[in-house]
Amino acid sequence: MTEFTPVLSATGGILIGLASVMLMAALGRIAGISGMIGGLLPPVTAGEWGWRLAFLAGMIAAPVVLLGATGSMPVIEVPSSTGMLVIGGILVGIGVSYGSGCTSGHGVCGMARLSARSIAATLTFMLTTGVTVFVIRHVIGG
Numbered sequence: 668m669t670e671f672t673p674v675l676s677a678t679g680g681i682l683i684g685l686a687s688v689m690l691m692a693a694l695g696r697i698a699g700i701s702g703m704i705g706g707l708l709p710p711v712t713a714g715e716w717g718w719r720l721a722f723l724a725g726m727i728a729a730p731v732v733l734l735g736a737t738g739s740m741p742v743i744e745v746p747s748s749t750g751m752l753v754i755g756g757i758l759v760g761i762g763v764s765y766g767s768g769c770t771s772g773h774g775v776c777g778m779a780r781l782s783a784r785s786i787a788a789t790l791t792f793m794l795t796t797g798v799t800v801f802v803i804r805h806v807i808g809g
Contacts, residue, residue: 686722687776694718699772700726701763766791 687698696718703719706712734740745752763769766788768777774792777785 683771683775684779686725687771687779690718690722691776697772697776698722699768699776701769702772762792762795 683698690696690698703722706715706719707723730741747755759769766773768785768788770789770792773782773785773788778789
């Protein structure tokens with residue numbers, strides 16, 4: 668069972684929203700992580716490398732900042748096998764390709780802009796997640 672942490676969750680949500688708004692205000696870009704990382708791969712559009720790399724570096728550096736502030740790293744427990752993680756990663760990659768974006772781009776930025784496509788994509792993500800959790804926990808027994 669996952670621990671209920673409303674203050675930490677709200678703080679994280681506020682920071683994600685703030686970063687998304689700042690990126691849109693400063694550069695007119697959507698904070699979709701899959702698109703950001705995809706834009707780091709060749710061919711890279713001129714002038715796009717720096718902000719993408721800075722955003723990614725910030726995501727990677729966040730646990731180090733937390734370590735400096737609290738003295739401990741975040742505890743991450745993954746109750747799945749490596750094989751299940753690989754399969755999940757492949758399925759997410761396929762979904763990102765077919766869905767033209769990821770949960771951060773559609774769920775955070777797209778829904779905030781009232782994009783019908785992003786609302787439909789996010790509803791699809793959520794429905795699929797619910798069905799997957801139900802099947803794995805109650806049908807397969809994982």
